[in-house]
Amino acid sequence: MxxxxxxxxxxxxxxxxxxxxxxxxxxxxxxxxxxxxxxxxxxxxxxxxxxxxxxxxxxxxxxxxxxxxxxxxxxxxAGELGFFPPYSWWPLWCASAIAVIAVGIAFLAWWLVIIGFTLGALALCGLVFEYYRGDHAH
Incomplete structure:
Protein backbone atom coordinates (compact mmCIF):
# COMPACT_ATOMS: atom_id res chain seq x y z
CA MET A 1 0.00 0.00 0.00
CA ALA A 78 -0.19 -16.28 -6.97
CA GLY A 79 -3.44 -17.72 -5.79
CA GLU A 80 -7.09 -16.82 -5.78
CA LEU A 81 -7.65 -13.09 -5.86
CA GLY A 82 -11.36 -13.08 -5.14
CA PHE A 83 -14.76 -13.77 -6.59
CA PHE A 84 -15.45 -12.28 -10.00
CA PRO A 85 -19.06 -12.74 -11.12
CA PRO A 86 -19.98 -13.96 -14.58
CA TYR A 87 -22.28 -12.00 -16.85
CA SER A 88 -25.33 -10.34 -15.33
CA TRP A 89 -28.29 -8.51 -16.83
CA TRP A 90 -29.36 -6.90 -13.54
CA PRO A 91 -27.13 -3.79 -13.78
CA LEU A 92 -28.85 -2.98 -17.09
CA TRP A 93 -32.27 -3.12 -15.44
CA CYS A 94 -31.07 -1.05 -12.47
CA ALA A 95 -29.72 1.62 -14.82
CA SER A 96 -32.93 1.56 -16.85
CA ALA A 97 -34.98 2.12 -13.71
CA ILE A 98 -32.79 5.08 -12.76
CA ALA A 99 -33.25 6.47 -16.28
CA VAL A 100 -37.04 6.16 -15.94
CA ILE A 101 -36.87 8.00 -12.60
CA ALA A 102 -34.71 10.77 -14.10
CA VAL A 103 -37.06 11.22 -17.07
CA GLY A 104 -40.02 11.31 -14.71
CA ILE A 105 -38.38 14.02 -12.60
CA ALA A 106 -37.33 16.00 -15.68
CA PHE A 107 -40.87 16.07 -17.09
CA LEU A 108 -42.53 16.35 -13.65
CA ALA A 109 -44.40 13.13 -14.35
CA TRP A 110 -44.61 11.78 -10.82
CA TRP A 111 -46.49 8.70 -11.94
CA LEU A 112 -43.39 7.80 -14.00
CA VAL A 113 -41.18 8.31 -10.94
CA ILE A 114 -43.32 5.89 -8.95
CA ILE A 115 -43.10 3.32 -11.76
CA GLY A 116 -39.32 3.84 -11.88
CA PHE A 117 -38.95 3.30 -8.13
CA THR A 118 -41.06 0.14 -8.32
CA LEU A 119 -39.02 -1.25 -11.21
CA GLY A 120 -35.82 -0.13 -9.46
CA ALA A 121 -36.74 -2.00 -6.28
CA LEU A 122 -37.40 -5.16 -8.28
CA ALA A 123 -34.15 -4.79 -10.23
CA LEU A 124 -32.16 -4.13 -7.07
CA CYS A 125 -33.62 -7.24 -5.41
CA GLY A 126 -32.70 -9.23 -8.50
CA LEU A 127 -29.13 -7.85 -8.40
CA VAL A 128 -28.67 -8.55 -4.70
CA PHE A 129 -30.13 -12.05 -4.74
CA GLU A 130 -28.86 -13.19 -8.14
CA TYR A 131 -26.42 -15.73 -6.66
CA TYR A 132 -29.02 -17.40 -4.45
CA ARG A 133 -30.78 -19.21 -7.27
CA GLY A 134 -30.24 -20.30 -10.86
CA ASP A 135 -27.04 -21.48 -12.55
CA HIS A 136 -24.67 -19.46 -10.34
CA ALA A 137 -26.23 -20.21 -6.94
CA HIS A 138 -23.84 -20.68 -4.06
Missing amino acids: KAEAWIFATCAIFFTLVTPAYWLITDASDTGADWTGTSALAMSTFLAIMVALYLGFHAKRMDPRPEDRKEAEIVEG
Whole structure:
Protein backbone atom coordinates (compact mmCIF):
# COMPACT_ATOMS: atom_id res chain seq x y z
CA MET A 1 0.00 0.00 0.00
CA LYS A 2 3.02 2.26 0.17
CA ALA A 3 3.06 2.66 -3.61
CA GLU A 4 -0.57 3.74 -3.63
CA ALA A 5 0.07 6.19 -0.78
CA TRP A 6 2.94 7.72 -2.75
CA ILE A 7 0.76 8.08 -5.85
CA PHE A 8 -1.86 10.03 -3.91
CA ALA A 9 0.81 12.07 -2.11
CA THR A 10 2.25 13.04 -5.50
CA CYS A 11 -1.22 14.06 -6.68
CA ALA A 12 -1.67 16.12 -3.50
CA ILE A 13 1.63 17.92 -4.14
CA PHE A 14 0.60 18.59 -7.74
CA PHE A 15 -2.79 19.99 -6.71
CA THR A 16 -1.14 22.08 -4.00
CA LEU A 17 1.08 23.70 -6.62
CA VAL A 18 -1.58 24.09 -9.28
CA THR A 19 -4.35 25.57 -7.11
CA PRO A 20 -2.72 28.96 -6.36
CA ALA A 21 -1.37 29.16 -9.91
CA TYR A 22 -4.88 28.60 -11.27
CA TRP A 23 -6.27 31.23 -8.90
CA LEU A 24 -3.65 33.76 -9.99
CA ILE A 25 -4.10 33.05 -13.69
CA THR A 26 -7.88 33.37 -13.57
CA ASP A 27 -7.68 36.47 -11.35
CA ALA A 28 -5.73 38.28 -14.08
CA SER A 29 -8.82 38.44 -16.25
CA ASP A 30 -11.30 41.30 -16.03
CA THR A 31 -14.06 39.22 -14.46
CA GLY A 32 -12.08 38.24 -11.36
CA ALA A 33 -11.03 34.88 -9.99
CA ASP A 34 -12.78 31.69 -11.01
CA TRP A 35 -13.94 30.53 -7.58
CA THR A 36 -15.54 27.36 -8.85
CA GLY A 37 -12.37 25.95 -10.38
CA THR A 38 -10.21 27.18 -7.50
CA SER A 39 -12.43 25.56 -4.88
CA ALA A 40 -12.62 22.33 -6.94
CA LEU A 41 -8.83 22.18 -7.08
CA ALA A 42 -8.59 22.92 -3.35
CA MET A 43 -11.05 20.14 -2.54
CA SER A 44 -9.10 17.79 -4.83
CA THR A 45 -5.98 18.68 -2.85
CA PHE A 46 -7.66 17.83 0.45
CA LEU A 47 -9.12 14.62 -0.97
CA ALA A 48 -5.72 13.45 -2.24
CA ILE A 49 -4.13 14.28 1.15
CA MET A 50 -6.87 12.37 2.97
CA VAL A 51 -6.48 9.25 0.83
CA ALA A 52 -2.66 9.40 1.03
CA LEU A 53 -2.77 9.64 4.84
CA TYR A 54 -5.26 6.78 5.07
CA LEU A 55 -3.22 4.49 2.83
CA GLY A 56 0.05 5.48 4.51
CA PHE A 57 -1.41 4.83 7.96
CA HIS A 58 -2.65 1.38 7.00
CA ALA A 59 0.56 0.54 5.14
CA LYS A 60 2.49 0.94 8.40
CA ARG A 61 0.08 -1.21 10.41
CA MET A 62 -0.30 -4.19 8.08
CA ASP A 63 2.15 -6.80 6.89
CA PRO A 64 3.68 -5.87 3.54
CA ARG A 65 2.12 -7.45 0.50
CA PRO A 66 4.39 -9.23 -2.00
CA GLU A 67 4.26 -6.22 -4.33
CA ASP A 68 5.42 -3.96 -1.48
CA ARG A 69 8.61 -5.95 -0.82
CA LYS A 70 11.67 -5.69 -3.07
CA GLU A 71 12.86 -9.25 -2.34
CA ALA A 72 9.46 -10.87 -3.02
CA GLU A 73 9.10 -13.61 -5.62
CA ILE A 74 6.42 -13.62 -8.30
CA VAL A 75 5.06 -16.90 -6.99
CA GLU A 76 4.13 -15.25 -3.67
CA GLY A 77 1.45 -13.21 -5.43
CA ALA A 78 -0.19 -16.28 -6.97
CA GLY A 79 -3.44 -17.72 -5.79
CA GLU A 80 -7.09 -16.82 -5.78
CA LEU A 81 -7.65 -13.09 -5.86
CA GLY A 82 -11.36 -13.08 -5.14
CA PHE A 83 -14.76 -13.77 -6.59
CA PHE A 84 -15.45 -12.28 -10.00
CA PRO A 85 -19.06 -12.74 -11.12
CA PRO A 86 -19.98 -13.96 -14.58
CA TYR A 87 -22.28 -12.00 -16.85
CA SER A 88 -25.33 -10.34 -15.33
CA TRP A 89 -28.29 -8.51 -16.83
CA TRP A 90 -29.36 -6.90 -13.54
CA PRO A 91 -27.13 -3.79 -13.78
CA LEU A 92 -28.85 -2.98 -17.09
CA TRP A 93 -32.27 -3.12 -15.44
CA CYS A 94 -31.07 -1.05 -12.47
CA ALA A 95 -29.72 1.62 -14.82
CA SER A 96 -32.93 1.56 -16.85
CA ALA A 97 -34.98 2.12 -13.71
CA ILE A 98 -32.79 5.08 -12.76
CA ALA A 99 -33.25 6.47 -16.28
CA VAL A 100 -37.04 6.16 -15.94
CA ILE A 101 -36.87 8.00 -12.60
CA ALA A 102 -34.71 10.77 -14.10
CA VAL A 103 -37.06 11.22 -17.07
CA GLY A 104 -40.02 11.31 -14.71
CA ILE A 105 -38.38 14.02 -12.60
CA ALA A 106 -37.33 16.00 -15.68
CA PHE A 107 -40.87 16.07 -17.09
CA LEU A 108 -42.53 16.35 -13.65
CA ALA A 109 -44.40 13.13 -14.35
CA TRP A 110 -44.61 11.78 -10.82
CA TRP A 111 -46.49 8.70 -11.94
CA LEU A 112 -43.39 7.80 -14.00
CA VAL A 113 -41.18 8.31 -10.94
CA ILE A 114 -43.32 5.89 -8.95
CA ILE A 115 -43.10 3.32 -11.76
CA GLY A 116 -39.32 3.84 -11.88
CA PHE A 117 -38.95 3.30 -8.13
CA THR A 118 -41.06 0.14 -8.32
CA LEU A 119 -39.02 -1.25 -11.21
CA GLY A 120 -35.82 -0.13 -9.46
CA ALA A 121 -36.74 -2.00 -6.28
CA LEU A 122 -37.40 -5.16 -8.28
CA ALA A 123 -34.15 -4.79 -10.23
CA LEU A 124 -32.16 -4.13 -7.07
CA CYS A 125 -33.62 -7.24 -5.41
CA GLY A 126 -32.70 -9.23 -8.50
CA LEU A 127 -29.13 -7.85 -8.40
CA VAL A 128 -28.67 -8.55 -4.70
CA PHE A 129 -30.13 -12.05 -4.74
CA GLU A 130 -28.86 -13.19 -8.14
CA TYR A 131 -26.42 -15.73 -6.66
CA TYR A 132 -29.02 -17.40 -4.45
CA ARG A 133 -30.78 -19.21 -7.27
CA GLY A 134 -30.24 -20.30 -10.86
CA ASP A 135 -27.04 -21.48 -12.55
CA HIS A 136 -24.67 -19.46 -10.34
CA ALA A 137 -26.23 -20.21 -6.94
CA HIS A 138 -23.84 -20.68 -4.06
